[in-house]
Amino acid sequence: MASRVYHQVKQEVEPYCFPQFPNIDHSLCYSGSSLGSHFSVKNSREHYCTLESSSANGSYTFYNSLSTVSFSPNGSPMSQQESQSYPSDQHHSPDNTYGSPISGSCITDDVCDLRDKLRELETVMLGPDSDIIDSTTSPEMDSWRLVMDAISRGDLKKVLVSCAKAVSENDLLMALWLMDELRRMVSVSGEPIQRLGAYMLEGLVARLASSGSSIYEALRCKELASADLLSYMHILYEVCPYFKFGYMSANGAIAETMKDEDRVHIIDFQITQGSQWVTLIQAFAARPGGPPHIRMTGIDDSTSAYARGGGLNIVGKRLSKLAERFKVPFEFHAAAMSGCEVQQEDLRVRPGEALAVNFAFMLHHMPDESVSTENHRDRLLRLVKSLSPKVVTLVEQESNTNTAPFFPRFLETLNYYTAMFESIDMTLPRQHKERINIEQHCLARDVVNIIACEGPERVERHELLGKWRSRFRMAGFTPYPLCSLVNATIKTLLESYCDKYRLEERDGALYLGWMNRDLVASCAWN
DSSP, X not given: OHHHHHHHHHXXXXXXXXXXXXXXXXXXXXXXXXXXXXXXXXXXXXXXXXXXXXXTTOXXXXXOSSOEEEEOTTSOEXXXXXXXXXXXXXXXXXXOTTOSOGGGOHHHHOHHHHHHHHHHHHHHHSSTTHHHHHHHHHXXXXXXXXXXXXXXXXXXXXXXXXXXXXXXXXXXXXXXXXXXXXXXXXXXXXXXXXXXXXXXXXXXXXXXXXXXXHHHXXXXXXXXXXHHHHHHXXXXXXXXXXXXXXXXXXXXXXXXXXXXXXXXXXXXXXXXXXXXXXXXXXXXXXXXXXXXXXXXXXXXXXXXXXXXXXXXXXXXXXXXXXXXXXXXOEEEEEEEXXXXXXXXXXXXXXXXXXXXXXXXXXXXXXXXXXXXXXXXXXXXXXXXHHTOOSEEEEEEEOOOOSSOOHHHHHHHHHHHHHHHHHHHHHHSOTTOTTHHHHHIIIIXXXXXXXXXXXXXXXXXOOOOHHHHHHHHHHTTOOEEOOOXXXXXXXXXXXXXSOTTEEEEEETTEEEEEETTEEEEEEEEEO
């Protein structure tokens, strides 16, 4: 009976409240000529954002089955079809900045009318069978009331959570309705939660469309000038000190361990631009008694090659010039491959060299036992242990998204990236012309991947430091203390940033975060 009454409520409320979705086609529509992805909702006017077109002018494209919708420079969705004049549309209002007919949503039309309608339905239901109905349907009615109340109050975070819950429970009607409401609430140029909400909404839509992997690859391989992408990454590095200070703590551990060594081999499993090593080369140059001979093996895949504008030889030349300037003997070996492909012979370890291995923001990309029987995450640790390194450094985001089911993973992602977007807001002015590009090209792709993808396609698989400790111990490593002098220097430098940033030494590791949320953890092993 509960089911009958609940569906009766839905049938009576739907024409009044929801946009109509008569036929859903879950097939992915993907074109090689466009990076846009969408799922087709036949005869629907609903719009779903993709991150396909982002440029410095702030234009972001939506796709749907009938028209194209773009973010205007202020972040509001605007359909090309609907942005035309409405000479005969009495529902269109100049105050409706989102460019869709006002009647498209009962919530934005008149929340009070909807509440009155629900009260009428509730009164009808609470008749002769009131005892039975009250005990069987009130939780469902309460849930609807809470969602509508959140929308009327503009509580974006609560609406995002409700939408994710609907997706996790396969409540397609509720999910599609809330996506439509969210489209009116998010903005890539708004408050931190509005900006993050735009990308999380993209992830939810992509999850329903099974297009998360396509969007992630599109964002990673965006046809963007490599110099621009490098610039965005550099700005993010500067405005988010936990990335910079994570690298600094790793460098400090390596410098301390190698202070008496004459020949040093450093293996960096994700060297990207090689910027991390500038300060270490300078520190070795100033070492009493002279610098050691440094040989560096840089590992990275083709995506980073695109960001650099070329292969690893670019990094090698840049670091070689720097070392020559500071009179540090230096040689560079490039290993252009994914971490999953690395074998012992690729690392070219030589006798007589003190070995340091750096895992900075890399291991979470390696599939573990929950994804593949090959378990490259633990395989790499065992491989490195067999090389007898003097020190191994780990820097990772302090988040738990690896094996968590979808809904808890969504909540964790919302919590983590809310702190990150808030911290960016305090450091980088909202009117900064490159902020949208920085957030999209450096952060949005990860958010979409965490929310939209499963199995091998989900490559953003973060773990908390406690789990990393277990993995390192199982591989045979023991903790190595971080350099206290470097930690003190980081604390001093952090004072030049907003006082909401924090740094804490705990259980031999360094945690860097925003307010009460840890964002990055750094530690060392031998």
